[in-house]
Amino acid sequence: MKKKIQAEFYTNKSYFYFGTLIALLSMLPQLFFSPNSTHTTYLLITLVLLIMIPKFSKILFSIFIIFINLSNILIGHIALHWGYALADIKPRIEVAFLSPIYETKEYMTHYIDYRDYALVFFSIFVLFLLFKFLRHFTHSYKVFRIIGLGVFVSILLAVTFYINPVREFEPFSVPCEVCSVMDDKKKIDQIMQKREEYISHLKILKANKKHQIYDKVIVVMGESANKYHMSLYGYKFPTTPFLDSLRQSRYLYVFNAIAPTNQTRYSLPIDLTEANVHYYENRYFHSCSILTNFKANDYETYWISNQGRVGKNDSSISSMAYEANLSFFANLNYLEAKTDEVLLDYLNKLQTNPGKEMYLVHIMGSHSDYVNRYNTETALFKNAKNIVEEYDNSIHYSDYILSQIFERFKHEKLLLIYLSDHGENINLENNGHGFLPPFKDEYTVPFVIYSNVKNPRLDELYKDNKKGYFNLENFNYIVQYLSGITNHKNLSFSHDVMAVEPSNIFNFDELEFYN
Structure with a gap:
């Protein structure tokens, strides 16, 4: 053998x-x-x-x-x-x-x-x-x-x-x-329908109207905005001239905060519902978004997005969007994405409503590919030489979009909030978000609030921020508290963040910066 x-x-x-x-x-x-x-x-x-x-x-x-x-x-x-x-x-x-x-x-x-x-x-x-x-x-x-x-x-x-x-x-x-x-995609449709049914039977108690001091509440949700590329937060180039000018007044509050996760499909539900980093799925499916909370308190609600959607019930973001009285998606699977100016056109077409309104404006912001996110004519760097300058141009353009939204509503009793779903790693060699293990840059987001009405709760929140950075996993409580539709601010100072999916939890302080 x-x-x-x-x-x-x-x-x-x-x-x-x-x-x-x-x-x-x-x-x-x-x-x-x-x-x-x-x-x-x-x-x-x-x-x-x-x-x-x-x-x-x-x-x-x-x-x-x-x-x-x-x-x-x-x-x-x-x-x-x-x-x-x-x-x-x-x-x-x-x-x-x-x-x-x-x-x-x-x-x-x-x-x-x-x-x-x-x-x-x-x-x-x-x-x-x-x-x-x-x-x-x-x-x-x-x-x-x-x-x-x-x-x-x-x-x-x-x-x-x-x-x-x-x-x-x-x-x-x-x-x-x-x-x-x-198979999960098929199940999601059924789950979202059950969530919709659950929300339809929710009984939300109205808040005392004496605390509701705003006629217009506008939340602008940025995309992939890293605050360290904003002059508002000390960046070397003037990427946020509008926000910089507002800071000269006593009406703008600039906060230190981190995003709860580095993926849009998880960050928006966590920001806008009772879901958080450690308890995502069950809390998301069994809670409404802030749109329903505001709607229950006699606000006309709008979801206005320049990001694509797949269907009404096949994603967590679409499910929340349809809680609004009116929802609009500018990019419905087109081959070319539009710049955020398309949202301004849509806002200008809306009839003026003298009543209370709450807007959730989801911009394309600084989603890669950055060069497609701004108009060259208004760019900070007219002939961007590298990807960093292209990214800075996208931040500059988002600042312009904010200025135009502000111009439309500045004469109202206004609460304007700008934050981002997550940050972005920016480097000449590589960039993006959703890394595993993640980097700090993916969570370092802007969180700024403008109020042209004196609000003691906002001053109180600003003092709280001196104790440590906010984790925006509880942003939904913050916006309701400032608007007066709840008396519970329920702040989160947690250092825990999610990476890519709910099973991956990291301590933000232990992460490294990308550069």
């Missing part, structure tokens, strides 16, 4: 070495990006299995090699651009499925670079080797065929006994994660 095995090995030596080389090259990228020793061990076991497969089945070997090389491109892209601290790309797949067409297009333009091309070419090279292997290499295995199949089945059974590799470990979990996301 020993002589037969030796004879088979030497007879098929080229076949063995070439198949092993293809298996090793296929697993190399994922071994390089592997986030922990447990996952590395699993990948090494997979490598052994791959080496065994061609001994008994070329077809099965080809299927595995093609699948792994395709997954290398996806996992490698995430690892290179966003971090791969956990072997779980499901949140990234969810974002892709819920993104409108223009956002997907801009993402591919902005975040696909030479490293991705290198991964693609590497995978093509490996698949070329596989083609050569299938066409030019044959074997005469008999004993090795049985040994290979036996080892393959034994290892597979042993691994499956302890874990479910298809569902728990990448790359083989990727198809299951895609199916899971698609």
